[in-house]
Amino acid sequence: MTAHSVADKAAGSSDKRERILAAAERVFARHGFFAAKVSEIAKDAGVADGTIYLYFKNKDDLLISLFEARMQVVNATLAAAIEGLPPLAQLHALIRTYLRLIHDEPAAAEVLTIELRQSNKFMKEYENTSFADFLRMLGGVVARGQEQGEMDASVPAPIAARMIFGALDELALAWVLGRAPAISGTTPGARPKKFDIVRAADWVVALVTTGLAIKEK
């Protein structure tokens, strides 16, 4: 037993936990939460079925833990991205960074955007801490923008946060499902091409900052 054997063990252990989470992410993305089988997650993770229950209370807990783990990374990344910026720039950064994360982690995106809505159980009974944090961060940016006169105060900040998230989430969903609307004059009947979710950030920024209406001179 060397000095770092404890750390090794911890690493080995959390490594196994993370491997299970990663497997769950893949399997949930593949089949959806309800159709996903615990035994398939176990096989994907390279552990026995029973091992999963050493790290998670049950299948529900697995989904919630996965959601929390991924959402915390999202929140941390977003928090780092907006540090020190003025509110409007923060809003831009949030939008860009969020969509880039979606782009870089499609399996996680699928779980975050689709699977978590799968069950009233989770939406109604589970207190969605990390997602609440996310909304709070977004709402805070808007509130500060309103306080500092950079943003219109006619829309309550938490409501604005919800709507902005809705726009982002819907784009993410469309992108994940590969059913992007044909963007321009593409050949009719052509298979809808995946649009560039990263570049789409500009459109979200345009919508939520200047809106669609042409400003009267």
Place this chain on the structure above:
Amino acid sequence: MTAHSVADKAAGSSDKRERILAAAERVFARHGFFAAKVSEIAKDAGVADGTIYLYFKNKDDLLISLFEARMQVVNATLAAAIEGLPPLAQLHALIRTYLRLIHDEPAAAEVLTIELRQSNKFMKEYENTSFADFLRMLGGVVARGQEQGEMDASVPAPIAARMIFGALDELALAWVLGRAPAISGTTPGARPKKFDIVRAADWVVALVTTGLAIKEK
């Protein structure tokens, strides 16, 4: 056989079908699709279990049929609401009417916003005709607004439609789940009060037409 016996029979038949759909709507809203039991739907509808299979292929078909039926009402109502208006006014009308429908039919709203996302099966395999119609209508309004110079053309119309729907859907979800963000200086820790989803239409209109950014003088 009286003159209206045929109509009676037809009415009886479609009445039974509609009763099953209404029961499914309630039960899906109550438990979610996966936790919903076919036998409970049957009991709720006042028919035998087997009767459901005279009208629907299986449980999946029941959800899809329900979605289609409700969405067609939504589409018809929206189409009627925007007829003859200029694009920007159409957009306002769409937003208001949609949220009013959500308000008037919360069980349908729950199914439309939550349950249909429940399964990759539906999101990936099922061609979501009525929802596509909905998006097409919304996108058409934006496209016409852009053509007529009422709306900013920098955002592709189908993408704009997605984002607008996302904002609406997210508000609807928040309202349905009764987890509205505390709007102002309500007592912290207090149970979040349901906000007024009908009045929220003004906020959506504000966001998508004028945006959040304060216009420079």
Place this chain on the structure above:
Amino acid sequence: MTAHSVADKAAGSSDKRERILAAAERVFARHGFFAAKVSEIAKDAGVADGTIYLYFKNKDDLLISLFEARMQVVNATLAAAIEGLPPLAQLHALIRTYLRLIHDEPAAAEVLTIELRQSNKFMKEYENTSFADFLRMLGGVVARGQEQGEMDASVPAPIAARMIFGALDELALAWVLGRAPAISGTTPGARPKKFDIVRAADWVVALVTTGLAIKEK
């Protein structure tokens, strides 16, 4: 109402009964008794589901009635074919006629050889009258042959009847299933061709009369 309207009605009625039996014969041959659906028989017969229960007590009764009806034709045909012949010639005639009937009515043959064995219910509970008649006729021929010194008396006649029927039935089964054993030097691996069930009568006659052993001179 003419004088033969009663006969017509009777004809119409028994016609409907016979149509149901014929449909049952086809459907049982197609799917087997257990997999056969009463509603498919009804559709095949061109009557409503409920109509079947005006003519037959239940699905079991339908199979039994079908078996009895077909077996009575078999018995009548065989009885006519052996009338006035000496025992050994009667045995030949029985074998030939039986296999010719199989050949001419494959659907009936399938039901007679396969479906009736389907259930212990029928084999154990149902007193198989017509089949008993058949065996009695066959056994009678052997018994008379033994009495008249044409046939070896070392095998009890009812047992001999069973064995002869077994040989016939097995050939019929092999023929019905199209899995006839490759008869001669056919290309190995070639799909077994249906042998000629009518000509096979000679082989049955050879086996049961002279046996396989080469007679010592």
Place this chain on the structure above:
Amino acid sequence: MTAHSVADKAAGSSDKRERILAAAERVFARHGFFAAKVSEIAKDAGVADGTIYLYFKNKDDLLISLFEARMQVVNATLAAAIEGLPPLAQLHALIRTYLRLIHDEPAAAEVLTIELRQSNKFMKEYENTSFADFLRMLGGVVARGQEQGEMDASVPAPIAARMIFGALDELALAWVLGRAPAISGTTPGARPKKFDIVRAADWVVALVTTGLAIKEK
């Protein structure tokens, strides 16, 4: 882990599989395949319902596996019984041994003779390997007998094999169902007594070797 723990485990596992097969044999013999309930088999085997599906794909597979397992024993026993004998003696041995097996394992006999015919599914779709082996063995004996001049070559060997099997199978069926034909002058109306299936071998031998016809001097 002791030296025989692995063997124990293997024994335990195949023991459970065999226990399920034995239970299926009893339950199928009792009720017939279609009326047999998987849960009754499980109870009879002393395992949980779900355990059956660890060893067999489904109820059909259970029947097929049972048939294969029992038929392989039959084939092995028969092969051992005929080793080294001349063809005619082999034929005698096959007949005697087969009927003795029927006598010793009536439940297996019931499944082999009745239940497997239960479904067109099995007769038409399932490639009946072990039964084909059986017929091949029987046909081979006849073919060799014909080649060596011990047996009459006028009947194709595979056809002869079918007929011999048919005679055996029909006797087995009659015996299993306990509806043996009254052999001699038993009181009419008396319950048919089970004949001695083992002694019946002599009758089968007599029929298939010397035939019924009295040889002309």
Place this chain on the structure above:
DNA sequence: GATGAATGAGGCTTCATTCAT
């Protein structure tokens, strides 16, 4: 901690049969 064979509750679905018309 790890395993994976075993468990057994529970639901979707089928289909023979009925009965109001």
Place this chain on the structure above:
DNA sequence: GATGAATGAAGCCTCATTCAT
């Protein structure tokens, strides 16, 4: 007699979870 929509009992099978090793 004829219809066929409705019934509802019943069973196969799945799969999350446990626990002896």
